[in-house]
Structures are given as C-alpha cells and as structure tokens.
Amino acid sequence: MINVHVLNGPNLNLLGRREPQIYGSTTLADIEKLVRDKGEALGLAITFRQSNHEGHLVDWIQEAGAQGAGIVINAGAYTHTSIALRDAIAGSGAPTVEIHLSNVHAREGFRHRSLIAPVSVGVICGFGPTSYLLGLEAVHRVMVERARLPKPSQH
Ligand code: CA2
Numbered sequence: 001m002i003n004v005h006v007l008n009g010p011n012l013n014l015l016g017r018r019e020p021q022i023y024g025s026t027t028l029a030d031i032e033k034l035v036r037d038k039g040e041a042l043g044l045a046i047t048f049r050q051s052n053h054e055g056h057l058v059d060w061i062q063e064a065g066a067q068g069a070g071i072v073i074n075a076g077a078y079t080h081t082s083i084a085l086r087d088a089i090a091g092s093g094a095p096t097v098e099i100h101l102s103n104v105h106a107r108e109g110f111r112h113r114s115l116i117a118p119v120s121v122g123v124i125c126g127f128g129p130t131s132y133l134l135g136l137e138a139v140h141r142v143m144v145e146r147a148r149l150p151k152p153s154q155h
Pocket of ligand 1: 075103111
C-alpha cells in the first residue's frame with residue numbers, strides 16, 4: 001500500500017478560528033477529514049500531522065523517507081525560511097509535493113520565495129483546502145509512475 005504523510009507547519013492549527021478572510025473558515029480537522037476520505041478513495045494509507053516546531057517537521061520528513069512514503073507538505077511560514085526542511089526533504093528521498101491554501105504569489109514579496117520548492121516534485125497553491133486534495137492526487141500519481149518504471153542500473 002502507498003503511504004503518504006501529510007505534514008502541516010506553524011499556525012495551521014489556527015485555521016478556521018482566525019483570519020478567515022485570508023485562510024477561510026475550514027478548520028485543520030475539517031481538512032484532515034477531506035484528506036482521509038480522498039486517501040481512502042485512492043487506496044492510500046494517510047498519516048496527518050501538524051506542528052509549530054521546525055524540528056518535529058524535520059523528524060517527520062525523515063520518518064516518511066525511512067518508510068518509503070510520499071509527502072504532501074504545507075510548511076506554512078517555514079516554507080520561506082527553513083534550510084533545515086529543505087535539507088530534510090532532499091535527504092529523505094521522499095517524493096514531496098509542496099502545497100499552500102493561499103496563492104502565495106499574489107501576496108507579500110517574502111512569500112514568493114520557497115526554499116523547499118527546488119527539492120519538491122512540484123508546488124500547488126491558491127485552491128484553499130482543495131490544494132491538499134490536488135497535492136494528494138499528484139503525489140499518488142508520481143509514486144505509481146515511479147513504481148512502474150524500471151530501477152536505474154547501478155553501473
Ligand atoms: O497559504 C498557505 O497555506 C501558507 O502556507 C499559510 C502560512 C503562510 O505563512 C504561508 O506563506 C502560506 C500561514 C499559516 C497561518 O495560518 C493561520 C491561520 C489562521 C490564523 C492565523 C494563521
């Protein structure tokens with residue numbers, strides 16, 4: 001069975017309770033339910049986590065890599081600052097899709113740069129909670145495709 005870890009960074013625990021004009025009224029628990037339903041439809045095993053602490057996210061990325069799992073990550077503000085997350089994703093070998101609720105490119109300049117995008121398979125942003133479902137579908141497709149391709153020879 002394909003495993004996907006859906007990881008959420010700082011302040012995403014506040015979703016639906018503050019700043020609804022930017023992030024909407026859906027809570028992280030609502031998003032988890034949507035992700036679990038979509039995961040079931042795709043036949044995926046889902047691990048869904050949130051932390052405000054960078055090191056927890058690093059540990060979870062390493063764990064996903066060790067399990068051969070894929071990652072869908074909304075790293076929140078760490079997206080724009082964290083070399084540690086970038087190194088963890090690169091080192092994990094886990095196919096990773098970066099996602100955001102908001103269209104970060106339509107917002108402040110400091111949100112236009114992502115340190116994790118260059119080590120991710122791709123980026124999805126601007127679709128609200130649907131970004132999570134698109135991210136899940138994308139990582140699923142990448143993992144199915146990679147499993148189908150012959151392994152590169154060692155020579
Ligand atoms: O759009 C996204 O998903 C973001 O990752 C959200 C982050 C932001 O720093 C990124 O630039 C884009 C912020 C998450 C904070 O969420 C809150 C929710 C409610 C109230 C306050 C913060």
